[in-house]
Amino acid sequence: MALHLYDTLSRAKRPFEPLDPARVRLYVCGPTVYNTAHVGNARPVVVFDVLFRLLRHHYGPAHVTYARNITDIDDKIIDAAAAEGVPIDTIAARYTELYHRDMDALGALRPSLEPRATAHLDAMAAMITRLIDGGHAYEAEGHVLFHVPSMADYGALSHRSRDEQVAGARVEVAPFKRDPADFVLWKPSAADQPGWDSPWGRGRPGWHLECSAMIEAHLGQTIDIHAGGQDLIFPHHENEIAQSACCHGGAPLARYWLHNGYLLSGGEKMSKSLGNFHTVHALLDDHPGEAIRLALLSARYRQPLDFTPDLIRDQKRRLDRWYRTTADVAAADTVPASVIAALDDDLNTPAAISALEDLAPADLKAGAQFLGLLGQDADAWFKGGGGAGGEAQGPSPDRIDALIEERRAARKARDFARADQIRDELAGQGVRLLDRPDGSTDWERS
RNA sequence: GGCGCGGUGGCGGAGUGGUUACGCAGAGGACUGCAAAUCCUUGUACACGGGUUCGAAUCCCGUCCGCGCCUCCA
Numbered sequence: 001m002a003l004h005l006y007d008t009l010s011r012a013k014r015p016f017e018p019l020d021p022a023r024v025r026l027y028v029c030g031p032t033v034y035n036t037a038h039v040g041n042a043r044p045v046v047v048f049d050v051l052f053r054l055l056r057h058h059y060g061p062a063h064v065t066y067a068r069n070i071t072d073i074d075d076k077i078i079d080a081a082a083a084e085g086v087p088i089d090t091i092a093a094r095y096t097e098l099y100h101r102d103m104d105a106l107g108a109l110r111p112s113l114e115p116r117a118t119a120h121l122d123a124m125a126a127m128i129t130r131l132i133d134g135g136h137a138y139e140a141e142g143h144v145l146f147h148v149p150s151m152a153d154y155g156a157l158s159h160r161s162r163d164e165q166v167a168g169a170r171v172e173v174a175p176f177k178r179d180p181a182d183f184v185l186w187k188p189s190a191a192d193q194p195g196w197d198s199p200w201g202r203g204r205p206g207w208h209l210e211c212s213a214m215i216e217a218h219l220g221q222t223i224d225i226h227a228g229g230q231d232l233i234f235p236h237h238e239n240e241i242a243q244s245a246c247c248h249g250g251a252p253l254a255r256y257w258l259h260n261g262y263l264l265s266g267g268e269k270m271s272k273s274l275g276n277f278h279t280v281h282a283l284l285d286d287h288p289g290e291a292i293r294l295a296l297l298s299a300r301y302r303q304p305l306d307f308t309p310d311l312i313r314d315q316k317r318r319l320d321r322w323y324r325t326t327a328d329v330a331a332a333d334t335v336p337a338s339v340i341a342a343l344d345d346d347l348n349t350p351a352a353i354s355a356l357e358d359l360a361p362a363d364l365k366a367g368a369q370f371l372g373l374l375g376q377d378a379d380a381w382f383k384g385g386g387g388a389g390g391e392a393q394g395p396s397p398d399r400i401d402a403l404i405e406e407r408r409a410a411r412k413a414r415d416f417a418r419a420d421q422i423r424d425e426l427a428g429q430g431v432r433l434l435d436r437p438d439g440s441t442d443w444e445r446s
Numbered sequence: 447g448g449c450g451c452g453g454u455g456g457c458g459g460a461g462u463g464g465u466u467a468c469g470c471a472g473a474g475g476a477c478u479g480c481a482a483a484u485c486c487u488u489g490u491a492c493a494c495g496g497g498u499u500c501g502a503a504u505c506c507c508g509u510c511c512g513c514g515c516c517u518c519c520a
Contacts, residue, residue: 044520160449229520314470350460354468416479434483
């Protein structure tokens with residue numbers, strides 16, 4: 001079966017056919033860099049990283065362009081900068097770096113392009129001008145607003161009529177809006193806020209605009225796949241569609257819309273406002289990045305996933321087992337067909353993982369590496385505590401070797417009480433001893 | 447109120463008209479001084495009530511329960 005993807009717009013699993021197989025284009029909504037990422041933020045990064053790898057497999061690495069933006073102008077960034085008394089660039093640069101570090105640790109490939117909003121003010125302004133000229137936007141009290149009724153099929157992605165949205169709206173409607181659903185393209189900046197000069201005065205762009213402008217600038221009018229979290233369906237992606245289509249004579253922004261489900265914590269959506277989240281950075285102190293990655297891939301990307309310590313531990317053990325069985329084996333040259341077949345079915349990563357369990361070590365290694373796993377030497381994995389946090393904790397290798405030698409002598413003298421005491425002591429420090437059939441003893445950090 | 451997702455064995459989680467998912471945990475066995483690791487064997491399931499069908503966890507209707515979006519949010 002060829003690659004099929006579930007498309008939110010048509011609400012159906014459809015065969016994937018790129019507009020141009022020589023230039024497959026994928027865009028994923030990236031972070032607003034005002035604080036550290038939590039695992040919920042990492043889910044789209046990891047699952048769409050698998051999609052990126054799969055597209056590269058099918059079309060060739062040179063023929064896939066993956067863009068993921070950095071939102072580096074936003075009121076939350078402005079607030080964070082003001083709180084510290086530093087320029088917004090300082091905040092944005094700091095959290096961009098942390099984001100990269102965390103996502104690297106989860107085994108996500110860097111995207112081909114990582115456009116930043118503040119580098120595309122001209123493109124956004126040009127888009128606003130076209131929208132005004134086309135009768136889709138208007139100026140009001142220093143703002144420029146997109147006029148939603150000017151677009152006939154607004155709401156197609158979220159399958160909501162404009163009336164329904166207005167009826168359920170819990171947001172206060174600014175008095176200068178011609179229609180309650182109208183949204184901001186440009187807003188004025190106070191003297192103490194960052195701003196850019198524009199035909200509509202000094203100000204800054206609305207959130208939705210950057211994606212439309214950067215997609216147009218780097219990927220063209222219509223891309224193949226636009227992806228992000230489910231909470232972006234409305235209003236963010238709906239508004240992107242409106243802006244882009246109205247600038248491009250109705251040409252669709254993307255041909256496939258993919259949305260990942262939420263991570264749950266205690267049965268509820270993990271979110272910053274509820275405070276029930278873990279930052280990736282904090283999790284990396286206790287767990288290897290690969291275990292977190294495998295945990296994120298252990299359920300289908302559209303399903304909710306309860307992210308618990310037990311889940312990560314289970315996946316860590318699975319990786320331990322895989323590292324053992326593949327320790328002295330070279331990865332096969334080709335990615336196993338069963339793994340590709342599972343992923344081709346709308347990124348069925350649990351089925352792909354199950355397929356791996358069925359494979360010979362060389363194929364298992366090739367398949368797991370394709371998924372961004374088993375990326376290190378087995379010895380490094382075990383001796384380094386599974387890569388948790390980078391540095392090993394507990395007794396030094398020399399100390400462990402000395403204790404193993406002492407235990408060997410004790411066993412030879414049949415002093416099993418002392419031998420077991422040493423083993424228990426090491427176990428208490430996270431070191432597991434493995435007695436080999438040949439009489440030697442190896443060790444792992446667990 | 448509108449729109450949408452889901453309820454699978456002790457747990458996590460695929461499948462979605464007929465055939466073992468898979469993993470963890472449990473039980474039994476091999477190995478071991480005893481363990482660990484590994485290997486072998488093994489039990490347990492489709493929220494509830496109707497309907498369609500030769501056959502339904504899978505399709506249809508209804509009920510109950512959980513969750514999400516409609517507001518910044520992956």
